Amino acid sequence: MAKNLLITEKPSVAMEFAKVLKCGGNRKDGYIESDNWVITWCVGHLVTMSYPDKYDENLKFWRLDTLPFMPKEYKYEVIPNVEKQFNTVKSLLLREDVGCIYVATDSGREGEYIYRLVENQIGLKDKQRKRVWIDSQTEEEIKRGIEQAKDLAEYDSLCNSAYLRAKEDYLIGINFSRLLSIIYGRRMAKDMGEDKISISVGRVMTCVLGMVVQREREIRNFEKIPYYKIIGTFGEENSSFTAEWKVTENSKMWESPKLYNETGFRKEEEAKNFILSLKDKKATIVEVKKSKTKENAPLLFNLAEIQNEATKRFKIKPDQTLEIIQNLYEKKLVTYPRTDARVLSTAVAKVISKNLNGLAKGYKDEEIQGYIQKMVAEKYSTDLVKTKYVNDSKITDHYAIIPTGQGFENYDSLPDLQKQMYKVIVKRFLSIFYPPAEYSKISVTIEVESEEEKKEQFSTSGKVCEKLGYLEITKNDSKNKEIKQEVKEDIENKGKAITQEDEMQKKEEEQTENPNNLEILKKLKKGETIEVLNYETKTSETSPPSRYNSGSMILAMENAGKLIEEEELREQIKGAGIGTSATRAEIMKKLERIGYIAINTKTQIITPTVKGEKIYDVVYQSMPDMLNPKLTASWEKGLDMVSKKEIQPDEFMEKLEKYIYSKIDRLVVKR
Numbered sequence: 001m002a003k004n005l006l007i008t009e010k011p012s013v014a015m016e017f018a019k020v021l022k023c024g025g026n027r028k029d030g031y032i033e034s035d036n037w038v039i040t041w042c043v044g045h046l047v048t049m050s051y052p053d054k055y056d057e058n059l060k061f062w063r064l065d066t067l068p069f070m071p072k073e074y075k076y077e078v079i080p081n082v083e084k085q086f087n088t089v090k091s092l093l094l095r096e097d098v099g100c101i102y103v104a105t106d107s108g109r110e111g112e113y114i115y116r117l118v119e120n121q122i123g124l125k126d127k128q129r130k131r132v133w134i135d136s137q138t139e140e141e142i143k144r145g146i147e148q149a150k151d152l153a154e155y156d157s158l159c160n161s162a163y164l165r166a167k168e169d170y171l172i173g174i175n176f177s178r179l180l181s182i183i184y185g186r187r188m189a190k191d192m193g194e195d196k197i198s199i200s201v202g203r204v205m206t207c208v209l210g211m212v213v214q215r216e217r218e219i220r221n222f223e224k225i226p227y228y229k230i231i232g233t234f235g236e237e238n239s240s241f242t243a244e245w246k247v248t249e250n251s252k253m254w255e256s257p258k259l260y261n262e263t264g265f266r267k268e269e270e271a272k273n274f275i276l277s278l279k280d281k282k283a284t285i286v287e288v289k290k291s292k293t294k295e296n297a298p299l300l301f302n303l304a305e306i307q308n309e310a311t312k313r314f315k316i317k318p319d320q321t322l323e324i325i326q327n328l329y330e331k332k333l334v335t336y337p338r339t340d341a342r343v344l345s346t347a348v349a350k351v352i353s354k355n356l357n358g359l360a361k362g363y364k365d366e367e368i369q370g371y372i373q374k375m376v377a378e379k380y381s382t383d384l385v386k387t388k389y390v391n392d393s394k395i396t397d398h399y400a401i402i403p404t405g406q407g408f409e410n411y412d413s414l415p416d417l418q419k420q421m422y423k424v425i426v427k428r429f430l431s432i433f434y435p436p437a438e439y440s441k442i443s444v445t446i447e448v449e450s451e452e453e454k455k456e457q458f459s460t461s462g463k464v465c466e467k468l469g470y471l472e473i474t475k476n477d478s479k480n481k482e483i484k485q486e487v488k489e490d491i492e493n494k495g496k497a498i499t500q501e502d503e504m505q506k507k508e509e510e511q512t513e514n515p516n517n518l519e520i521l522k523k524l525k526k527g528e529t530i531e532v533l534n535y536e537t538k539t540s541e542t543s544p545p546s547r548y549n550s551g552s553m554i555l556a557m558e559n560a561g562k563l564i565e566e567e568e569l570r571e572q573i574k575g576a577g578i579g580t581s582a583t584r585a586e587i588m589k590k591l592e593r594i595g596y597i598a599i600n601t602k603t604q605i606i607t608p609t610v611k612g613e614k615i616y617d618v619v620y621q622s623m624p625d626m627l628n629p630k631l632t633a634s635w636e637k638g639l640d641m642v643s644k645k646e647i648q649p650d651e652f653m654e655k656l657e658k659y660i661y662s663k664i665d666r667l668v669v670k671r
Helices: 011-020 080-093 109-122 139-147 152-192 205-220 268-277 303-314 318-330 346-350 353-362 366-378 416-431 481-492 500-510 515-522 550-558 567-572 584-593 610-622 629-643 649-670
Strands: 003-008 026-028 031-033 037-041 047-049 076-078 098-104 128-131 226-236 239-246 259-261 283-295 437-449 455-467 532-541 597-599 606-608
Touching: 003 011, 003 080, 011 037, 011 139, 011 318, 037 080, 047 109, 047 152, 076 080, 076 109, 080 098, 080 109, 109 152, 128 152, 152 610, 152 629, 152 649, 205 550, 205 584, 205 606, 205 610, 205 629, 226 268, 226 437, 239 515, 268 532, 303 318, 303 416, 303 550, 303 584, 318 416, 318 550, 318 584, 353 366, 353 416, 366 416, 437 515, 455 515, 550 584, 584 597, 606 610, 629 649
Parallel strands: 003 037, 003 098, 098 128
Antiparallel strands: 026 031, 031 037, 047 076, 226 239, 226 532, 239 455, 283 437, 437 455, 597 606
């Protein structure tokens, strides 16, 4: 009788499949076997691409006449320290009594690549292969994944994309690292007082290095510019409010060179002279605008967002966050972590009550149980299908990270930080079922008579939260001064990735205005004359951009397409960042490991090292487009198009090879 063979990416995942399949048979060295099933596992990658010297021993030496290195057929080899497990997997794949192979490596491009490398290295033929694609490791999801497993060939385009990604990184890394090291390495080593230096270049990491260095130099070269605002105090002594002057077309200062911007003067003396010109002038309220606004909870977490959140809350690196979320996934507590989506699928939304019921029964956290009980008491709707939190078009491989409502048998053994991270995910999930926060806002505009029938305009606003809504869940979250300052800087900085959460936090700061101020403004009426109590100058100054931290860098990488100036190209690669959710943390880890960047362990602030800046200068001088997000994002978009069968793999490879040839030719001639 033929047996089914199931292959996972890790031993721990294999154990979960074994439980579901009731494969409690013989545990052997590297696999588990029962009457119907054999379950084995990879341990991450078992096979890797061979270095150039495996093609030709002469390629051990870095010389210009061996470039570009562009093999017609690529060689692969078993990684030595996992050779034993590879041989186990190989023997099982080739067993005559194995009829159907179920591929259950992680459901993504890299998981696909891990298995396909093994299969190709073995030369497997004439066996039925099916792909298990799951979003969590709960029992019902594993069962569904096996029952609905599709023919592996349906994932060939994803496989093609995976192979091309690896080849691209391999060719760019080997060719350009060797080229730049040959041309510039000796000179750079002399500058740094070292015997020799090899210059490491990568498709994604060089671009990230560029973003870090450019930001650091913007800060270093920044010169603060002071300017002076005009603040007016209006009303009566015991019920006054302040409003800020802003230049308008009807102002005598319109287009004046004395202004730094629309709210400030270049010199304090000019600001004070302007104040004197307003003395004893009539002030009239020309507009009182009242509004009520609602604000819904933010979208759910994808990997980049939870990595950014964890960096701000817990001051940990993105790779640590991924490791934690991966463990929560393997413990059946949350859904698949390596996702770019922040929404749910329609199918999941229709059965979301399962997740909620699971939390209500199994999650023994007093605060969370209070939120769930309120949902029940207030009869909050759990129908998400027509909300912004459900959008099938914005999901590629997996939906957002949410709690499964299961796995609580594993919860007590979790380290404290993992428990805290789980709670963050649960709170974000519950908040989407709560009503929106509701605000009352009043905006007031005052005109003050000026010279030659001109009018000067002052404005102010008051805002207060009338109903907390979903903010009831987030109100107790840490919002210390450091985080608030980061948010403020993020929003002010050109080119920095801004999240919905940053905007939300800024709004929460705004809502802390004194409610008494709102009460004063409520009493004002359009057309009434108001007393001027005082005018004064307020000194302000321009602020330098802030440094990236490890979390905001992940977001900047995810949103790199937004940094592209050309509108047509920006639209073309919409949604494409640099790197993927699965690789971004590792890229930063590598840059730190090879000494190109430093990450402060307490603050997670990223700065370039001296070596990193010198590498940047070499790349900027020789191939500056490697530092530009648009090149990296364009390649990423191309890989996505291959996986969607929009272009053929040969077309992608032809463009890649042409690019490498042209760069090497130009630099060798230039030399």
